[in-house]
Amino acid sequence: MTDFIITLTLTFLTIVMVLNLGVMLLWVERKGSAILQDRIGANRAAIFGKLPFNLGIVNTMIADPIKLFTKEDFVPLGADKLLHTLAPILGLLPLLVTFIVIPFGDILVIGGREIRLQAANLNVGILYVLAMVSLSVYGVVLGGWASNNRWALLGGIRGAAQMISYEIPLGLSLIGVVLTFGSLDLQEIARAQGQLIGGWIPAWGILYQPLAFLIFLAAGIAESKRIPFDLPEAESELISGYFTEYSGSKQSMFMLGDFIEAIIVAGLITTLFFGGWQVPFLLRDGFHFPWGSSLALPSLLVTLLQVGSFSIKVIFFCWLQIMIRWTLPRFRYDQLINLGWKILLPLALFNVMATALVIILFE
Amino acid sequence: MDFVTFFALAIPLVAVAAMVIAHPSPIYSALFLVLTLFLLAVYFLFLDAHMVAALQIIVYAGAIMVLFLFVIMLLNLQSEPQRLHKQGLGKIAIIGGVVLVAELLLLLQRSSSDAADTPLPDKFGTVEALGGQLFTTYLLPFEVTGILLLVAVVGAVVLAKR
Numbered sequence: 001m002t003d004f005i006i007t008l009t010l011t012f013l014t015i016v017m018v019l020n021l022g023v024m025l026l027w028v029e030r031k032g033s034a035i036l037q038d039r040i041g042a043n044r045a046a047i048f049g050k051l052p053f054n055l056g057i058v059n060t061m062i063a064d065p066i067k068l069f070t071k072e073d074f075v076p077l078g079a080d081k082l083l084h085t086l087a088p089i090l091g092l093l094p095l096l097v098t099f100i101v102i103p104f105g106d107i108l109v110i111g112g113r114e115i116r117l118q119a120a121n122l123n124v125g126i127l128y129v130l131a132m133v134s135l136s137v138y139g140v141v142l143g144g145w146a147s148n149n150r151w152a153l154l155g156g157i158r159g160a161a162q163m164i165s166y167e168i169p170l171g172l173s174l175i176g177v178v179l180t181f182g183s184l185d186l187q188e189i190a191r192a193q194g195q196l197i198g199g200w201i202p203a204w205g206i207l208y209q210p211l212a213f214l215i216f217l218a219a220g221i222a223e224s225k226r227i228p229f230d231l232p233e234a235e236s237e238l239i240s241g242y243f244t245e246y247s248g249s250k251q252s253m254f255m256l257g258d259f260i261e262a263i264i265v266a267g268l269i270t271t272l273f274f275g276g277w278q279v280p281f282l283l284r285d286g287f288h289f290p291w292g293s294s295l296a297l298p299s300l301l302v303t304l305l306q307v308g309s310f311s312i313k314v315i316f317f318c319w320l321q322i323m324i325r326w327t328l329p330r331f332r333y334d335q336l337i338n339l340g341w342k343i344l345l346p347l348a349l350f351n352v353m354a355t356a357l358v359i360i361l362f363e
Numbered sequence: 364m365d366f367v368t369f370f371a372l373a374i375p376l377v378a379v380a381a382m383v384i385a386h387p388s389p390i391y392s393a394l395f396l397v398l399t400l401f402l403l404a405v406y407f408l409f410l411d412a413h414m415v416a417a418l419q420i421i422v423y424a425g426a427i428m429v430l431f432l433f434v435i436m437l438l439n440l441q442s443e444p445q446r447l448h449k450q451g452l453g454k455i456a457i458i459g460g461v462v463l464v465a466e467l468l469l470l471l472q473r474s475s476s477d478a479a480d481t482p483l484p485d486k487f488g489t490v491e492a493l494g495g496q497l498f499t500t501y502l503l504p505f506e507v508t509g510i511l512l513l514v515a516v517v518g519a520v521v522l523a524k525r
Contacts, residue, residue: 083390123489127417134425138397141432145390153436160433164426171421184490 002113010119011100018099022259023061025318029259032319033326071248076148079245083146088246088253091139094132095260101125102267103187105277105306106284109299117277117307118187125186126178129268130171133223137163139257140225140232144242155241158333159232163223165340170219172348176212176355177205177272190276194283200290202280205273211351213273215344220265221321222340224258228328231336266317274313277306368409376402393431400424412488 034041075084105117122128137160144156181189195203206213222229233241240246243254270276281287282305286297297305331339379402382395400423407416486492497505 080390083394122413124413124417127414127421127490131417131420131425134421134429137425137429138432141429141436142394145432145436157433157436160429160436164429164433167426 006115007119010115010117014100014104014119015096018096018260018263019256021263021315021318022256023065025259025262025322026064026255027061028319029322029325032322036323036326065252068252069249073248073250074245076245079148080146083142084245085250087139087143087146088243088250088257089139090142091136092253092257092260094135095257095264098129098132098264099260099267101128101186102264102271103190103276104310105303106191108303116187117303121187122185124184126174126184129186129264130167130174133170133261133264134163134167136257136261139254140242143246143254144232147242147245149245151238151240152242152244155232155234155238155244158234158238159225159242162225162229162231162336162340165337166219166222166229166344169215169340169344169348170223172345172352173209173212173215173219174272176209176348176351179352179355179359180205180208186271186276190271190278193275194278196281196290202275202278204275204278209273209351209355211347212355213269215348215351216272217265217269219340219344220269221262221324222336224261224265224321226258226262226321227325228331229336230330231333234330262318262321263314266314266321269317270310270313275309277310279305279309282306372402372406372409376406389435390432393428393435396431397424397428400428410488411483414488414490414493 031041033039075081100119101122103116103118108115108117120128140159140163141156144152144154144159147153177189178184181192183189183192189205193202193204197203197207201207225232231241232238233243238244243251246254281289282297282302284299284302286302287295289295376399379395380399383392383399386392386395400419404416404419404424407413407419484492
């Protein structure tokens with residue numbers, strides 16, 4: 001029973017944290033884009049007067065959701081009402097439950113009880129992530145079809161083609177990582193990265209799989225449908241693509257879904273390539289530096305450091321994706337498909353072969 | 364898997380599968396097929412076949428069915444009146460259905476009932492166990508399937524180049 005309550009709490013906490021980070025990213029996106037473009041950005045609802053940052057975050061965190069959820073929900077004439085309502089839910093729900101397999105710490109010891117800081121420990125962790133991400137395509141496809149609008153339909157069709165195309169290099173780039181660490185369980189992969197190469201360098205995934213990291217980053221951004229891969233939305237061509245005919249809370253669910261996908265990509269990059277919750281030289285009983293000295297720490301502090309390390313890395317990669325989004329121009333559609341099938345796919349296949357060869361030769 | 368769980372899953376599964384052929388709109392038919400495949404994956408989960416469940420969702424629900432929807436949307440297929448009867452396909456379907464039911468009954472009669480009571484081997488349904496089986500006992504069928512898929516890919520490329 002206690003186990004059940006712990007799992008339930010962890011799942012709930014994970015989903016709430018992901019949702020919160022998603023809304024925060026909305027603000028970071030607005031303010032970050034403003035800074036990049038030398039504008040002031042979101043500065044209304046400055047309830048604390050003239051602070052340097054003007055606390056525009058209040059705007060996105062409180063005022064914006066209130067506005068979005070009280071807006072009129074408009075369904076266009078001739079649209080399929082059921083699918084029009086179902087699409088944003090189908091798009092968001094699989095993404096919300098994806099994060100539960102990503103470990104955000106090693107173990108937390110409370111009163112002699114060891115709690116694994118991972119909401120769901122699955123033998124097929126990576127496959128679960130791929131399955132859920134692939135299900136989120138339906139939101140895009142159905143939203144585009146059910147709107148009874150040519151632009152939306154084009155957006156939906158583009159979205160389907162793009163997401164299917166980029167799932168292949170995404171999955172293949174992960175095979176290299178799986179071969180390296182010999183597990184599909186994300187917690188085991190994170191643990192394996194706590195070792196040191198030659199006693200000095202933390203054995204993070206990026207050192208073994210740099211090519212897989214680049215492929216995963218590109219394919220991951222394409223999966224979250226953000227610039228330079230935002231062809232399904234493409235404001236200047238398709239108005240808003242598959243969610244042209246959406247307003248109010250349904251539209252915000254689509255928007256939130258894209259941000260949550262960015263968080264999932266950041267979480268996976270952190271776990272697979274940057275040591276997950278690992279802090280260099282930190283073991284369960286404290287720091288053990290390679291030059292011989294060590295620093296004993298209480299178990300709770302170690303756990304806190306790990307969770308902090310994971311959070312900082314995830315936030316950094318979310319920030320990186322937002323910076324990429326506001327730096328690069330959009331691809332043309334044929335360029336996008338060519339990049340996926342003619343560049344990323346062969347590179348990913350090469351990476352799998354090379355990794356397998358190295359493992360066979362050296363083991 | 365106990366009696367209650369089995370039927371709690373089986374009844375909606377069959378109902379949803381029936382909707383695939385009963386619904387007039389092609390989009391809804393495709394979506395009911397997605398739901399069927401999803402429920403089938405839940406079945407695999409209850410039978411401790413986690414790897415198969417994940418693959419079922421990734422390959423069928425997440426990729427193949429999206430392409431189905433893609434084609435339906437691209438061709439803009441509308442709801443069609445039931446044309447099956449006109450072409451006499453209905454009779455063939457009934458014959459096919461009867462043969463299928465007969466086959467299933469035959470298989471059911473042949474299968475031993477005590478198989479359900481034997482405990483599962485350790486690590487059953489995990490990636491390691493399934494992979495080990497695929498690359499030892501079932502290596503030849505596995506490779507032949509791979510070649511079959513490769514032929515299909517080559518064929519698609521050849522057709523696309525025309």
